[in-house]
Amino acid sequence: MKTPTKLIALIVTLLACAFLLIPIIQSVQAGLTVNYFRGLSSGLTLKWVGEVWELYSGSIFLSIRLALACLAVTLILGVPAAYALARNPGRASRVLEEFTSLPLAIPGLALALALLQLYGTYQGFRTNWSFILVGHVLYTLPFMVRSVLSVLATIDLRSLEEGAASLGARPARRFVDIVVPNALPGILAGALTVVTLSIGEFNLTWMLHTPYLKTLPVGLADSYASMRLEVASAYTLVFFVMIVPLLMAMQWASARAQRNMQ
Amino acid sequence: MTLTLTNIAKTFPGGTQALLPTDLEIARGEIVSLLGPSGCGKSTLLRIVAGLEAPDPGAQIRFDGEDVTRQPVEQRRIGMVFQSYALFPNMSVRGNIGYGLKMQKLTKAEVDVRVEEVIALCRLEPYAERPITALSGGQRQRVALARAIAPRPRVLLLDEPLSALDAALRGELRDELAMLLRRFGTTAIFVTHDQNEAMAIADRVAVMNQGQVVQIGTPEALYRKPATGFVARFVGDAMRLQGRVEADQLHLDGGSLPLVGAAEGHATYARAEDIRLNAEGPVAARVETVTFLGTHYRIALSGAAPGPLFALHSGLSAPQPGETVRLSIAPEAILILPEDEVV
Ligand SMILES: Nc1ncnc2c1ncn2[C@@H]1O[C@H](COP(=O)(O)OP(=O)(O)OP(=O)(O)O)[C@@H](O)[C@H]1O
Ligand SMILES: [Mg+2]
Numbered sequence: 001m002k003t004p005t006k007l008i009a010l011i012v013t014l015l016a017c018a019f020l021l022i023p024i025i026q027s028v029q030a031g032l033t034v035n036y037f038r039g040l041s042s043g044l045t046l047k048w049v050g051e052v053w054e055l056y057s058g059s060i061f062l063s064i065r066l067a068l069a070c071l072a073v074t075l076i077l078g079v080p081a082a083y084a085l086a087r088n089p090g091r092a093s094r095v096l097e098e099f100t101s102l103p104l105a106i107p108g109l110a111l112a113l114a115l116l117q118l119y120g121t122y123q124g125f126r127t128n129w130s131f132i133l134v135g136h137v138l139y140t141l142p143f144m145v146r147s148v149l150s151v152l153a154t155i156d157l158r159s160l161e162e163g164a165a166s167l168g169a170r171p172a173r174r175f176v177d178i179v180v181p182n183a184l185p186g187i188l189a190g191a192l193t194v195v196t197l198s199i200g201e202f203n204l205t206w207m208l209h210t211p212y213l214k215t216l217p218v219g220l221a222d223s224y225a226s227m228r229l230e231v232a233s234a235y236t237l238v239f240f241v242m243i244v245p246l247l248m249a250m251q252w253a254s255a256r257a258q259r260n261m262q
Numbered sequence: 263m264t265l266t267l268t269n270i271a272k273t274f275p276g277g278t279q280a281l282l283p284t285d286l287e288i289a290r291g292e293i294v295s296l297l298g299p300s301g302c303g304k305s306t307l308l309r310i311v312a313g314l315e316a317p318d319p320g321a322q323i324r325f326d327g328e329d330v331t332r333q334p335v336e337q338r339r340i341g342m343v344f345q346s347y348a349l350f351p352n353m354s355v356r357g358n359i360g361y362g363l364k365m366q367k368l369t370k371a372e373v374d375v376r377v378e379e380v381i382a383l384c385r386l387e388p389y390a391e392r393p394i395t396a397l398s399g400g401q402r403q404r405v406a407l408a409r410a411i412a413p414r415p416r417v418l419l420l421d422e423p424l425s426a427l428d429a430a431l432r433g434e435l436r437d438e439l440a441m442l443l444r445r446f447g448t449t450a451i452f453v454t455h456d457q458n459e460a461m462a463i464a465d466r467v468a469v470m471n472q473g474q475v476v477q478i479g480t481p482e483a484l485y486r487k488p489a490t491g492f493v494a495r496f497v498g499d500a501m502r503l504q505g506r507v508e509a510d511q512l513h514l515d516g517g518s519l520p521l522v523g524a525a526e527g528h529a530t531y532a533r534a535e536d537i538r539l540n541a542e543g544p545v546a547a548r549v550e551t552v553t554f555l556g557t558h559y560r561i562a563l564s565g566a567a568p569g570p571l572f573a574l575h576s577g578l579s580a581p582q583p584g585e586t587v588r589l590s591i592a593p594e595a596i597l598i599l600p601e602d603e604v605v
Pocket of ligand 2: 304305306421
């Protein structure tokens, strides 16, 4: 009785995996073959990967720089904001919390248009990478705030802080010694989410980019549009190599945060 | 340290008057318990002394004469044990105990020595390296106490430190806490709603009700000479003897009892241990239930007064439920107190 059901479950799982994995494998393979249309028989090569590096290494570094800067800004803004929201539970806080999630509900394109309308005329800013950074921060900040807030909500922050205060710790000390370490799982999970989202963000970035400011996904679109398929596929490969470890770390961190809450 | 509280009151933003103007003086090394029912303002008073809550204008808190009313909590050099313990989950037992010492900018070596001392005093050696999450309730309670006492605070404030423990452990730790507090020699305020805890631990007990200190005195004084019916009921479970007072007689439904002194316009109370089953007693009552408690029986009686009365009866046998018995109460054991507001 049990074996046939199990067998069916296994087959379904394998089919689902194949459905997801085959295009990826194909794309990776395309990036590594000499000529995609002649197939594997044409031989394997790293030439296309090399070409991607030559053409788009600027995009790779820009994306990394953006992601790290975005992380720094969301940490500096997001952690204290989450702390303030957690410490002042009330109507106003709930409204503010909803406000921070607003950028999630608005399409990236709309957000980008708003930014362009507001700041597009400041030439120095418009053509600087920090313009894209502003977009990324707007988009990723809610994730950081929510992640930290969800961990802080599970601990009796007020009592812990009162405990530290009674032992002589000033507010800044309490934040560093008590709030941050206890929020760490949430900060970590939030940080990985922010970096991953920033590296992968396309909608908003595509609207904001200039020919000299192309991030990784924008470059990818560009390569599919204007390069031969092998180069574009090699690009996908590079993208994977960067994003998959991040995704795995994110899984691990949120699992850790979850465990911490119990 | 001598603690002087003058005109301490607290009105919360919502308009709740948690504390009416209160004065209290606590001598150096004295342990005072704030005892009262839930919501009477005990925690509020304690938190005002700690600096965790600001009193209404006009209040003054002095530590050894020094006015600390406007000092924030971190400058008051107090030690506090919270009901929830509030131990830092990101630090070990040792880390928690050393935290206050680190805030005092002692050197690492000094901190270590003092932490070791306190760990030994509170018998926490086997747990010193453990994370907080790996401790039982009783162990956490001791860590919370050790953490509060390690920086040698001027006053130790404890808010229902035993209430998170189960009954058996609570009794055990109550005696241990009483001993430790005596050994520290620190001035201490101990909040509880359990009269036995207050009696076991405190030198003096301040009985609170509805935002006011109704009476303050040694456990014995409160027991023997309660100032109001509330205190008599709360300390030692005195029962109201509702009847008619006439000259030096108290007329109850089941008979009349002699009184010492005039009691007209007053309320009369007695405690279970003072109500005697006595074949020649002047008051008749009906036995409702009998509970055997090992050293004695606890007998619920009806018919003598409007409310139920309880008598503690020691002896080898007890009357059966349904029987009619006679009672006596020694005249000097009947408490004659001013008529309460609302019972
Ligand atoms: N932050 C607050 N805001 C408004 N009202 C409060 C606040 N804290 C306490 N109160 C009110 O003040 C009164 C006294 O509270 P307090 O906590 O001092 O009581 P307590 O004697 O410690 O009671 P318990 O034994 O239940 O801890 C209560 O009526 C309570 O509802
Ligand atoms: Mg309380």
